Amino acid sequence: MIASLSINERQVGLMLTIGVAILGLIMLGAAKEGPMAVHGAMALALGIVLAFSLVGSLFDPDAPGGRAARYYDEPTRFGLMLTLIWGVVAMSVGVWVAALLYWPEATPLWPATSFGRLRPVHTTGVIFGFGGNALIATSLHVLQRTSRARLADSVSPWFVLIGYNLFCAWAVTGYLMGSTQSKEYAEAEWYADIWLVVVWVAYLVLYLRTLARRNEPHIYVANWYYLAFILVVAMLHIVNNIALPVSFAGARSFPVWSGVQDAMVQWWYGHNAVAFFLTAGFLGMLYYFLPVRAERPIWSYRLSIVSFWGIVFFYVWVGSHHLHYTALPYWVQTLGMTFSVMLLVPSWASAGNAIATLNGAWHKVRDDATLRFMFVAAVFYGLSTFEGSFLAIRPVNSLSHYTDWTVGHVHSGTLGWVAMIIFGAIYTLVPQLSGRTTMAWPKAIEWHFWLSIAGTLIYVVSMWNAGITQGLMWRTYDANGGLAYSFLESVMAMAPYYLLRTIGGALFLTGTVLCALNVRATMLATPVGAGASDRPLLTQPAE
Amino acid sequence: MLRLHYNLERISMGLVAGIIVAASIGGLVEIAPLFTIDETVEVPADLRPHTPLELAGREIYIREGCYACHSQMIRSLADEIDRYGHYSLASESAYDHPMLWGSKRTGPDLARVGEKYSDVWHAAHLVNPRAVVPASIMPAYPWLAATPLDISTLSAQLATLARLGVPYSPERIANAAADALAQARPDGAGGAGFVARYGDRVAVRPFGGDPARLTEMDAVIAYLQSLGRLTTAPYVPQ
Numbered sequence: 001m002i003a004s005l006s007i008n009e010r011q012v013g014l015m016l017t018i019g020v021a022i023l024g025l026i027m028l029g030a031a032k033e034g035p036m037a038v039h040g041a042m043a044l045a046l047g048i049v050l051a052f053s054l055v056g057s058l059f060d061p062d063a064p065g066g067r068a069a070r071y072y073d074e075p076t077r078f079g080l081m082l083t084l085i086w087g088v089v090a091m092s093v094g095v096w097v098a099a100l101l102y103w104p105e106a107t108p109l110w111p112a113t114s115f116g117r118l119r120p121v122h123t124t125g126v127i128f129g130f131g132g133n134a135l136i137a138t139s140l141h142v143l144q145r146t147s148r149a150r151l152a153d154s155v156s157p158w159f160v161l162i163g164y165n166l167f168c169a170w171a172v173t174g175y176l177m178g179s180t181q182s183k184e185y186a187e188a189e190w191y192a193d194i195w196l197v198v199v200w201v202a203y204l205v206l207y208l209r210t211l212a213r214r215n216e217p218h219i220y221v222a223n224w225y226y227l228a229f230i231l232v233v234a235m236l237h238i239v240n241n242i243a244l245p246v247s248f249a250g251a252r253s254f255p256v257w258s259g260v261q262d263a264m265v266q267w268w269y270g271h272n273a274v275a276f277f278l279t280a281g282f283l284g285m286l287y288y289f290l291p292v293r294a295e296r297p298i299w300s301y302r303l304s305i306v307s308f309w310g311i312v313f314f315y316v317w318v319g320s321h322h323l324h325y326t327a328l329p330y331w332v333q334t335l336g337m338t339f340s341v342m343l344l345v346p347s348w349a350s351a352g353n354a355i356a357t358l359n360g361a362w363h364k365v366r367d368d369a370t371l372r373f374m375f376v377a378a379v380f381y382g383l384s385t386f387e388g389s390f391l392a393i394r395p396v397n398s399l400s401h402y403t404d405w406t407v408g409h410v411h412s413g414t415l416g417w418v419a420m421i422i423f424g425a426i427y428t429l430v431p432q433l434s435g436r437t438t439m440a441w442p443k444a445i446e447w448h449f450w451l452s453i454a455g456t457l458i459y460v461v462s463m464w465n466a467g468i469t470q471g472l473m474w475r476t477y478d479a480n481g482g483l484a485y486s487f488l489e490s491v492m493a494m495a496p497y498y499l500l501r502t503i504g505g506a507l508f509l510t511g512t513v514l515c516a517l518n519v520r521a522t523m524l525a526t527p528v529g530a531g532a533s534d535r536p537l538l539t540q541p542a543e
Numbered sequence: 544m545l546r547l548h549y550n551l552e553r554i555s556m557g558l559v560a561g562i563i564v565a566a567s568i569g570g571l572v573e574i575a576p577l578f579t580i581d582e583t584v585e586v587p588a589d590l591r592p593h594t595p596l597e598l599a600g601r602e603i604y605i606r607e608g609c610y611a612c613h614s615q616m617i618r619s620l621a622d623e624i625d626r627y628g629h630y631s632l633a634s635e636s637a638y639d640h641p642m643l644w645g646s647k648r649t650g651p652d653l654a655r656v657g658e659k660y661s662d663v664w665h666a667a668h669l670v671n672p673r674a675v676v677p678a679s680i681m682p683a684y685p686w687l688a689a690t691p692l693d694i695s696t697l698s699a700q701l702a703t704l705a706r707l708g709v710p711y712s713p714e715r716i717a718n719a720a721a722d723a724l725a726q727a728r729p730d731g732a733g734g735a736g737f738v739a740r741y742g743d744r745v746a747v748r749p750f751g752g753d754p755a756r757l758t759e760m761d762a763v764i765a766y767l768q769s770l771g772r773l774t775t776a777p778y779v780p781q
């Protein structure tokens with residue numbers, strides 16, 4: 001990774017890593033509470049390790065010449081490795097916390113291994129660690145190919161990736177030490193949130209600078225989605241995380257919003273994290289890798305415009321459907337419900353556009369597990385957006401809310417759609433990045449595909465059953481007009497579903513481990529026939 | 544329209560502006576009025592903020608991720624009102640930074656759990672839930688009773704919340720640590736001052752069972768026993 005940087009860039013990188021080390025030292029010195037001191041030490045260690053490896057290679061040979069005539073894929077390769085490491089770790093934690101709901105006594109009696117602290121490790125790990133790294137890594141690849149230009153510079157992609165992973169590592173280690181803001185999917189503490197803003201701005205600047213260098217007059221659809229992902233996530237993150245620290249020497253802070261306003265801001269954020277992190281970004285991935293793998297152009301350009309602006313405009317309204325029948329004003333709930341139903345139009349336009357793109361390539365879907373991953377992702381995207389609109393309807397929500405149906409819905413989206421499109425993109429990209437035409441173990445992709453499908457279906461169907469059973473038990477009255485079931489009886493009824501869910505999750509995790517091993521073997525394997533045509537378009541000849 | 548878009552997608556800053564505008568409208572329409580419409584939250588005259596001990600318990604509740612399995616928001620549905628009590632009012636969480644309405648009920652709603660169970664029950668339940676509810680799947684929290692409560696930052700916490708609009712007077716802020724001790728020590732010296740500052744509806748007793756030691760268990764139980772009891776508004780006929 002350092003060999004691909006010029007001497008000058010290594011010097012810039014050295015300054016940055018020293019900066020990170022100094023930041024860590026300041027945090028370590030100033031901290032009066034545990035988590036912040038540990039986080040300072042983590043930044044310090046990271047800065048020192050990176051600085052030493054950069055100093056050690058300052059006088060190594062300069063980067064090979066003619067770089068401008070090649071794409072810069074090392075950051076993408078590094079990002080995909082991080083994606084899989086986070087995927088395996090965070091999904092393992094997910095399976096473990098799922099098992100704890102069936103075997104509560106299995107928890108060791110240490111605070112750090114308690115269910116309540118591990119659960120956000122799972123959610124942050126899969127959403128930001130697994131999903132976020134996949135988005136950053138693929139976006140850098142797609143951006144260069146669709147712009148026919150090399151990344152604007154070689155240092156900032158590393159800053160973005162390493163800085164982003166420092167954020168993720170701060171977040172999850174913070175939860176284990178008991179440091180959390182409690183806002184779902186925004187649990188990281190105030191200084192980690194500020195750090196993420198810095199990283200995110202660097203990401204946006206890199207994106208826009210590279211777009212400005214493009215040799216294609218038009219910006220391809222995938223980039224619209226990646227841009228929406230970067231911009232709107234920044235907006236959501238900043239507004240939802242505005243907090244007043246109790247002391248600048250500690251991790252604890254209080255959000256400025258309270259009560260009903262806090263609930264609305266939180267779910268405006270929470271649902272749009274789904275919209276712009278887990279949907280828009282991954283639609284960008286879909287709009288590039290599915291046509292590439294199927295070797296077919298996107299079915300309808302017009303439909304992609306309609307669905308893009310529909311998603312960007314409608315999604316932001318729907319967060320209040322998380323607060324039906326609560327103390328939130330009724331008109332806000334109604335608006336959220338209405339827009340949730342309307343959202344089905346652009347969502348299905350995207351899913352339909354993706355599936356129609358496969359017309360003429362169905363034999364490839366049958367034979368190629370990689371393309372099948374992407375096809376199934378589009379199908380699950382369509383199914384879970386339908387389910388989402390359905391669950392947002394007030395009377396349906398009265399049954400489903402607070403139950404495991406919501407959990408099933410989220411996982412049909414995250415396992416069926418997000419993870420499947422990531423795997424499709426990985427199996428398309430990794431051979432190319434390794435200078436090969438296939439993965440090292442092509443048959444393992446087929447195994448991975450069926451493990452993922454089986455795991456997702458078992459998980460989702462058991463959670464549907466669990467949720468509907470719970471919801472019905474809570475609202476059933478007996479002949480005397482009393483509630484028919486105690487809450488505890490509804491907990492006891494969940495046991496078989498919680499066991500099945502653990503099994504489904506374990507199958508899915510097995511597939512992910514297989515994918516990680518396959519990617520490792522491919523990256524270590526000998527390159528066979530590199531793609532000579534995969535080059536940026538140069539306006540002037542390279543030196 | 545298509546022509547317009549054909550041109551728009553050649554200008555990256557045009558797309559950036561378009562995305563920001565399109566994605567801002569929904570949030571502005573739904574969120575901004577919540578800060579201006581007076582009816583959103585009618586704060587009852589008798590609404591009190593959490594005492595320092597309860598606040599410390601709330602922070603432990605957050606630290607241990609209790610909100611992931613327990614909601615604190617009773618919806619206006621017949622079965623929820625029958626099961627948990629009066630539906631939650633917006634005003635009841637008006638001083639909650641952050642709100643803990645929750646999104647999932649792996650365990651029951653806790654919005655009105657205050658004083659429904661005894662302190663002894665809570666202490667036994669938190670140390671080992673299956674000791675009192677054999678079929679429970681709740682994790683055990685034995686370290687709460689063993690960990691002394693850190694009261695050193697309570698004043699700073701109250702001061703921070705006061706800056707955000709929670710009614711903690713300078714006197715309440717200055718006495719935060721002493722008040723945390725006083726609430727768990729009915730025979731202690733600070734009792735009278737505590738009651739003067741927080742009113743006589745606030746429970747004063749050794750929540751964790753041992754008045755000699757102030758532990759995290761005292762704080763969590765004090766917090767749980769306060770839930771749904773910060774105002775009488777839901778229980779008084781209008």
